[in-house]
Amino acid sequence: xxxxxxxxxxxxxxxxxxxxxxxxxxxxxxxxxxxxxxxxxxxxxxxxxxxxxxxxxxxxxxxxxxxxxxxxxxxxxxxxxxxxxxxxxxxxxxxxxxxxxxxxxxxxxxxxxxxxxxxxxxxxxxxxxxxxxxxxxxxxxxxxxxxxxxxxxxxxxxxxxxxxxxxxxxxxxxxxxxxxxxxxxxxxxxxxxxxxxxxxxxxxxxxxxxxxxxxxxxxxxxxxxxxxxxxxxxxxxxxxxxxxxxxx
Amino acid sequence: xxxxxxxxxxxxxxxxxxxxxxxxxxxxxxxxxxxxxxxxxxxxxxxxxxxxxxxxxxxxxxxxxxxxxxxxxxxxxxxxxxxxxxxxxxxxxxxxxxxxxxxxxxxxxxxxxxxxxxxxxxxxxxxxxxxxxxxxxxxxxxxxxxxxxxxxxxxxxxxxxxxxxxxxxxxxxxxxxxxxxxxxxxxxxxxxxxxxxxxxxxxxxxxxxxxxxxxxxxxxxxxxxxxxxxxxxxxxxxxxxxxxxxxxxxxxxxxxxxxxxxxxxxxxxxxxxxxxxxxxxxxxxxxxxxxxxxxxxxxxxxxxxxx
Amino acid sequence: xxxxxxxxxxxxxxxxxxxxxxxxxxxxxxxxxxxxxxxxxxxxxxxxxxxxxxxxxxxxxxxxxxxxxxxxxxxxxxxxxxxxxxxxxxxxxxxxxxxxxxxxxxxxxxxxxxxxxxxxxxxxxxxxxxxxxxxxxxxxxxxxxxxxxxxxxxxxxxxxxxxxxxxxxxxxxxxxxxxxxxxxxxxxxxxxxxxxxxxxxxxxxxxxxxxxxxxxxxxxxxxxxxxxxxxxxxxxxxxxxxxxxxxxxxxxxxxxxxxxxxxxxxxxxxxxxxxxxxxxxxxxxxxxxxxxxxxxxxxxxxxxxxxxxxxxxxxxxxxxxxxxxxxxxxxxxxxxxxxxxxxxxxxxxxxxxxxxxxxxxxxxxxxx
Numbered sequence: 022x023x024x025x026x027x028x029x030x031x032x033x034x035x036x037x038x039x040x041x042x043x044x045x046x047x048x049x050x051x052x053x054x055x056x057x058x059x060x061x062x063x064x065x066x067x068x069x070x071x072x073x074x075x076x077x078x079x080x081x082x083x084x085x086x087x088x089x090x091x092x093x094x095x096x097x098x099x100x101x102x103x104x105x106x107x108x109x110x111x112x113x114x115x116x117x118x119x120x121x122x123x124x125x126x127x128x129x130x131x132x133x134x135x136x137x138x139x140x141x142x143x144x145x146x147x148x149x150x151x152x153x154x155x156x157x158x159x160x161x162x163x164x165x166x167x168x169x170x171x172x173x174x175x176x177x178x179x180x181x182x183x184x185x186x187x188x189x190x191x192x193x194x195x196x197x198x199x200x201x202x203x204x205x206x207x208x209x210x211x212x213x214x215x216x217x218x219x220x221x222x223x224x225x226x227x228x229x230x231x232x233x234x235x236x237x238x239x240x241x242x243x244x245x246x247x248x249x250x251x252x253x254x255x256x257x258x259x260x261x262x263x264x265x266x267x268x269x
Numbered sequence: 270x271x272x273x274x275x276x277x278x279x280x281x282x283x284x285x286x287x288x289x290x291x292x293x294x295x296x297x298x299x300x301x302x303x304x305x306x307x308x309x310x311x312x313x314x315x316x317x318x319x320x321x322x323x324x325x326x327x328x329x330x331x332x333x334x335x336x337x338x339x340x341x342x343x344x345x346x347x348x349x350x351x352x353x354x355x356x357x358x359x360x361x362x363x364x365x366x367x368x369x370x371x372x373x374x375x376x377x378x379x380x381x382x383x384x385x386x387x388x389x390x391x392x393x394x395x396x397x398x399x400x401x402x403x404x405x406x407x408x409x410x411x412x413x414x415x416x417x418x419x420x421x422x423x424x425x426x427x428x429x430x431x432x433x434x435x436x437x438x439x440x441x442x443x444x445x446x447x448x449x450x451x452x453x454x455x456x457x458x459x460x461x462x463x464x465x466x467x468x469x470x471x472x473x474x475x476x477x478x479x480x481x482x483x484x485x486x487x488x489x490x491x492x493x494x495x496x497x498x499x500x501x502x503x504x505x506x507x508x509x510x511x512x513x514x515x516x517x518x519x520x521x522x523x524x525x526x527x528x529x530x531x532x533x534x535x536x537x538x539x540x541x542x543x544x545x546x547x548x549x550x551x552x553x554x555x556x557x558x559x560x561x562x563x564x565x566x567x568x569x570x571x572x573x574x575x576x
Numbered sequence: 577x578x579x580x581x582x583x584x585x586x587x588x589x590x591x592x593x594x595x596x597x598x599x600x601x602x603x604x605x606x607x608x609x610x611x612x613x614x615x616x617x618x619x620x621x622x623x624x625x626x627x628x629x630x631x632x633x634x635x636x637x638x639x640x641x642x643x644x645x646x647x648x649x650x651x652x653x654x655x656x657x658x659x660x661x662x663x664x665x666x667x668x669x670x671x672x673x674x675x676x677x678x679x680x681x682x683x684x685x686x687x688x689x690x691x692x693x694x695x696x697x698x699x700x701x702x703x704x705x706x707x708x709x710x711x712x713x714x715x716x717x718x719x720x721x722x723x724x725x726x727x728x729x730x731x732x733x734x735x736x737x738x739x740x741x742x743x744x745x746x747x748x749x750x751x752x753x754x755x756x757x758x759x760x761x762x763x764x765x766x767x768x769x770x771x772x773x774x775x776x777x778x779x780x781x782x783x784x785x786x787x788x789x790x791x792x793x794x795x796x797x798x799x800x801x802x803x804x805x806x807x808x809x810x811x812x813x814x815x816x817x818x819x820x821x822x823x824x825x826x827x828x829x830x831x832x833x834x835x836x837x838x839x840x841x842x843x844x845x846x847x848x849x850x851x852x853x854x855x856x857x858x859x860x861x862x863x864x865x866x867x868x869x870x871x872x873x874x875x876x877x878x879x880x881x882x883x884x885x886x887x888x889x890x891x892x893x894x895x896x897x898x899x900x901x902x903x904x905x906x907x908x909x910x911x912x913x914x915x916x917x918x919x920x921x922x923x924x925x926x927x928x929x930x931x932x933x934x935x936x937x938x939x940x941x942x943x944x
Contacts (some may be wrong), residue, residue, distance in 0.1 A: 061438040062409040161312050187435065188464045190311035190479060191571045195525045202509040202526070216438040219467060222528025241529050253528075254439055254467075261440045324785050326943040345941075349787050356781040363777075364593045365586065376582035377786045419782070 026085070027052040027179050027210035028073065033082035035068050042068040044233035045082065052178075055201060055211040057221045057241075060230030061261040066214050069230070073212070074181060075099050087178040100128065103172035106183030110168035113157035117148065120156060120171060128175035135174075142170045162193030169200055179210040186220060198223050218254040229257060231264045272335075273427050273458035274300040274323060279332035281318055292318040293329070294481040300460060300474075305453045308462040309469045309566065310478030316462040317357055319478075320431045323460075324354045337426055350378075353425030355416050357432040357462075363405030367396055367415055370404055371422065378423035385424045391451055392418050410441030417448065421457075428452070430461040434468065446471045466567035477570055484573040489566060496564040496572060498522070498538055502530035505554040514552050520545065525571060530558075532568055579788050583796035590770065591800050601766070605758040605808045606815065612750040613820045623707055625672040626653035626664055631680035639692075639718050643674065648710045661695065671697045672707045684722075751816045752904035753877030756897040758812065759805050759835065760871045763842025764849060765863035766801050771850035772859040781943070790939050798843045805839040825911025834907065834917075837924050838900040842867075844931035845896075851938040871897040899923050 028050040035043040043065045050056045060066040071077040073086055075095030084091040087101040111120045118139060125135035143149045146166055156164060165186065172180055182201075186194045201223070205211050213224060221227050221241065228238040237244055237260060241253050248256045281293040293315045300306045308316045321327040323336055325345035334341045339348050361370050375381050386393070392414050399407060404415060413433060420428060430449075434442045446468070449459055461472070469475045469489050476486045485492055505511040512531055515524040520540055524533045535545075542559055549557055591598060625643070629636050643649050653664055655673070664670055675693035677683070684690035694711050696704035774780040783793060809832065816822040824831065845867060853859040872878055874892035881892050892898050899920045906912045914921070 061440055188312035190314075190574065191466060191567050192525075192574055193311075195571075198526050199512070202512065206509045217465070218439055219465075219528060223526065257439045258443055261438065264440075321781075321943060324781075326781060326784060328942065346787070349785050352785065354782060354785045356778045358778055360777055362586070362590070362779065365589055369586070369589060373582060373586050374782070374786075376579050377783065377788055379579060379787065 025052050026050065027054070027087060028056075028212070029083075029085045030073075031083045033069070033072065033084050034080050035065075035072060035077070036080045041233055043072070043079075046230070046233075046235045048228055048235060048238055050179075050210055050212060052210055053205050053208045054226065055205050055213065055224045057224030057227035058212060058214040058230070059216065059218075059221055059227055059257060060214075061216065061264055064230040064261075064264065065233040066230055070181060070183070070212075070214055074102060074104060100175070101178045103175070103177035103180040104183075105168050105172035105180065105185060110164060111156045111171060114155060116153045116155055117143070117159075117167060118152045120167075121174060124171050125174050130175060138174050142167075142174075146170065162189050162196075165189055165193070166197055166200060169197065173204060173209070177209065179212060180204065182211065182213045182215075184215045184217065184220075185213065187217065218252065218257055221253045221257075227253070229260050231260050236260050236263075271302050272299045273302045273304070273337060274298075274306075274460065275335045276319075276323070277333050279319075279322060279329045279334060281315075281322065281327070281329050291481050293322075296332070296481075296483055298476055298483060298486050300458060302458055303453065303456055305449060305459045305461070305471075305473045307469055307472030307475040308460065308478055309464075309466060309475050309570070310462075311464050313480075314478040315481040316478060317431055320354070320356075320429050320460075320462065324352055324429055325349060350423075351426050353420040353423065353428040353457075355420040355428075355430045355433055357435065361404045361412065361416055361419065364403060366401055366403050367407070368400040370415060371418060374419040375422045380423045382422065385422060388424050388452075388455060389418045389421050392421075392448055409437045410444070413437055413441060413445060414448070417445075421452070425457065427458045427460065430459065432462055432464065434463055434465065442468075466565065466570055469566040475566070477566075477573060479570075479574055484576075485569075492566060492569050493564050496569050498534040500562055500564045500568060501533050501535075501542070502527070502558075502560055502562045503533055503549075504530045504556070504558045505549070506556040507554065510552075511549070511554055514549060514554070518545070518548070523571075523575075525568075527567075532562070532564075580792045580796055583788070583792065584799050587770065587796060587800045591804070597766075601762055601804060602807070602811070604761070605754065605812050608754045608758065609751070609812055609815045609820070612754060613815075621647055622650045623648060623672060623703075624652045624670045625649050625674060625707075625711075626655050626661075626670045627651055628655040628658065628661065628673060628675045630678045631676045633681040635681035635684055635690075635718075635722075636676045639676075639715060640674075642714050642718055643711065646710070646714055648707075665695075665697055671703065672711065674711060748822055748905075748909050750877065751812065751820070751822050752901050752908065753872075753875060755809065755812055755835065755904060756838070756875050756877065756900050757868070757871055758808050759839050759900075760842045760845075760867055760897060761863070762805050762808060763801055763839050764846035764867050765860060766804075767797060767843050767846030768849035768853065768859040768863055769856050770801075771797055771847070772853050772856050776855060784941060784943070790941055791936065794847060794936060794939060798840075798847070801843060801846075802836075802839055805842075806836070809835045809839075822909075824908050826907035827913060830914060831904065831907050834900065834903045834921065834924075837921070837928065838896065841896045841924060841928045841931060844928055844935055847935035848931060848938065851935060851940070870895045874898055875901040877901055896924060896927050899927075 026049045030049070031047045032045040033043060033047070034041065034045050046069060058066060058070065068077070072079050072091065073084065075086070075091065075098040079091065086098045089097045089101070091098065112123070115123065121139045121142070122135055125138060130138070139152070143152055146163070148163070148167070151159065156167070159167070169185065186197050189197065201211055213220065215221060224241065226238065226240050227244065228235045230236070237256070239247065244256050245252060248259055250256045250259065276296055276298050279293055279296045280291070283290045283292055296319060308319065310316055318327065322329050322341060323334055325341050325348050328342055336348050337351055341348060362373070365373065371382055382389070396411055396414050396418065399411065404412060407415065417433070420430070434445055437445070449461065453459055472489065474486065474488050475492065477484045477492070485495070487495070503511065503515065508526070508531070512524060512526060515521050515531060515533055520535055520537065522534045522536045524531050546557065546559055627640055629640065640651070644651050653670060655661060655664065661673055665673070673695040675695060677691060680690050692715060694708050696708050698704040774783065813824065817824060846863070849859055849862050849866070853862055874881070874888070874895040875897035881889055881898070884892065903917045903920045906917050
């Protein structure tokens with residue numbers, strides 16, 4: 022983990038009419054950090070993440086993602102980030118190779134690069150024999166690991182993970198987190214949004230959003246200490262119970 | 270203890286293209302009346318299929334099951350009057366209001382909200398302020414409470430909840446489990462499934478399911494007591510190289526990342542901890558902490574998976 | 577019974593709250609009728625024609641007056657010589673020229689045979705054909721009126737009569753067609769979508785697990801769309817009678833009964849589709865490709881069935897819309913009664929019974 026910021030956000034705000042979905046949030050994510058971005062349903066997590074991915078323009082505030090300005094260079098940002106979620110992943114009716122080719126093509130990789138990447142990925146995941154298998158025929162755990170690899174096919178500087186390991190068996194889940202550790206070790210910044218606190222505990226630092234604001238930001242250990250709690254779940258519940266708009 | 274649900278050697282296969290999928294392989298268990306029973310396992314373990322067989326929506330290939338001493342195939346009509354069911358991904362009618370959803374499900378089961386108000390009171394007071402709102406405009410937590418009310422409205426004797434807490438935030442999950450405890454006090458048998466291991470400790474008894482099989486059934490305490498070896502939690506500043514170092518150490522049997530720590534077991538039951546600590550320090554690890562811990566359900570689940 | 581009524585009420589909530597779909601459902605028949613009635617017509621109106629009258633006598637003047645009075649023609653050019661014909665056509669100013677020879681009235685009175693030349697721009701052969709037919713009909717009319725006033729005992733005239741639709745109105749043909757289309761679409765597609773949506777939502781599982789009898793679920797799903805279809809029938813009929821001047825010659829009661837029967841058949845088809853589809857898209861696609869297209873192609877409303885190859889003619893017998901289209905044409909336009917359409921009615925009834933039985937049997941009490 023180095024000290025250069027991969028994501029740098031100050032007073033970032035998003036308003037929908039009278040409603041302030043994201044209310045002047047300020048934080049930095051270091052390069053190679055695993056950063057947990059937590060919040061209750063409706064706290065503004067999704068809106069904030071959409072802005073960081075360049076999918077929605079902020080109302081005010083500043084942000085720099087992967088070295089690019091959010092307002093002026095959103096297209097460059099998109100080239101330098103990867104995205105994976107439990108819901109959106111691979112095309113079930115394409116084979117592993119075809120999925121790679123497609124996503125590699127989207128990010129402008131050459132055929133040679135795609136070939137090499139695919140070879141490397143299959144070897145790494147021990148899936149060489151499954152290269153031409155339809156994705157839907159693979160077990161869920163494999164799909165999850167595979168879609169993480171595909172989201173990294175263009176060596177993004179930052180990868181956004183949206184509830185990446187929900188519903189996966191505990192061993193596969195560990196394998197998945199090992200992959201995330203490896204990616205972070207190689208210098209990729211990992212930005213995880215989740216409302217599962219055990220996922221949060223894997224992160225280097227976590228922020229917790231309540232009613233559009235970041236109410237806490239620190240390492241899981243420091244937060245549990247600060248809130249005199251047994252784990253992140255307790256920290257989260259203490260903070261989120263204060264929320265006024267969770268049911269709007 | 271009289272049984273509310275009894276399952277005897279149930280098998281269920283599906284045809285998917287050319288391949289046969291064995292969704293359930295030889296499942297047997299009993300749930301006592303008034304029990305809060307958890308089916309714990311990842312997606313694809315067979316939890317939903319088991320629920321569908323018990324709620325008479327599917328027929329097993331082999332074996333039999335009883336709900337309230339009624340046989341699930343022949344007495345399906347009678348069972349349907351007595352069970353409450355909240356399917357996974359259940360989202361109610363988005364275009365009906367809270368009130369309309371409730372009264373629809375009430376009339377479907379031949380009752381009214383007033384008749385069983387006592388039972389759903391605790392939940393209903395929380396959603397009542399929004400009763401004129403359409404279900405589609407409710408938050409995740411509120412939708413889940415509304416769905417629970419709908420499943421409860423006819424005062425079922427057995428309540429089946431398929432992954433009710435998936436996709437819901439930590440606060441709502443906690444409140445939901447508190448509600449289930451209150452319902453249990455009213456004498457309702459509750460069978461709930463979840464992929465989240467940490468929810469297992471909230472049940473009276475749990476069945477750990479993986480790949481169509483039940484690996485173990487016991488009280489949460491009973492399960493953690495069966496863990497075969499002493500378990501240690503190790504933490505350091507650089508968790509990734511700590512994991513690599515531990516995994517390459519011959520004395521270490523298993524090493525799994527567990528949030529802020531790695532949980533490890535040793536090949537030798539009486540492994541001396543100083544030696545391990547020293548070699549980690551020698552490798553340059555800082556902020557090192559090693560402590561013996563009680564295993565969690567998740568530790569046990571992984572041990573069972575490896576057997 | 578309360579269950580059942582509440583179920584119907586719930587269906588109405590769904591229907592009434594989905595404003596956009598509702599708007600389409602009510603708007604569709606109206607727009608279709610209007611589009612077919614005014615825009616997509618194969619009738620020809622106000623066609624620009626030229627006259628080359630080399631005779632300029634009483635008879636030609638009378639015929640020209642009649643041509644001018646008809647709503648089909650607009651005389652834009654009076655030519656003086658054959659030489660002017662070609663350029664006028666080439667400039668695209670006219671589609672038809674009527675040429676009277678010299679001594680027209682004379683020849684007519686004495687030899688009883690006077691030729692009139694009709695020259696049409698046949699780049700669009702259908703239009704050319706229609707125009708010459710209209711013009712001949714008008715000329716024939718004049719000849720007939722002559723026959724009445726002046727006594728020609730042995731004059732042989734070609735008789736051209738357009739049966740049931742003397743003005744050759746296209747609306748006589750498409751009103752029954754649009755009815756078949758709209759009823760099939762609303763009935764089959766909307767019913768199947770509304771059932772499949774419950775599967776997608778997961779509410780179908782709860783409904784199945786509840787004590788409600790499946791047949792009540794089915795009927796409750798059908799009632800709102802049956803009513804909606806009846807409203808659509810009313811709006812189509814009102815528009816046809818008052819806007820398009822298509823009269824209802826036969827019994828209204830019989831007509832409504834036949835519509836009712838056809839709607840039920842469509843609903844039963846929708847039910848059948850819902851039992852084989854798992855998503856709303858599939859249900860929609862199956863309804864469109866499997867029902868809507870055959871309704872257009874095989875009802876006889878767009879393409880005459882007699883001209884089709886035998887295998888297609890056989891297939892057309894399986895399309896309920898074909899029978900419905902016959903019935904509506906007979907009852908509404910020809911004004912005949914049950915005595916002529918009882919066979920077709922029985923076919924529809926038979927289809928309904930078979931479809932309903934299959935779909936009720938196929939409606940599962942379980943998930944597989």
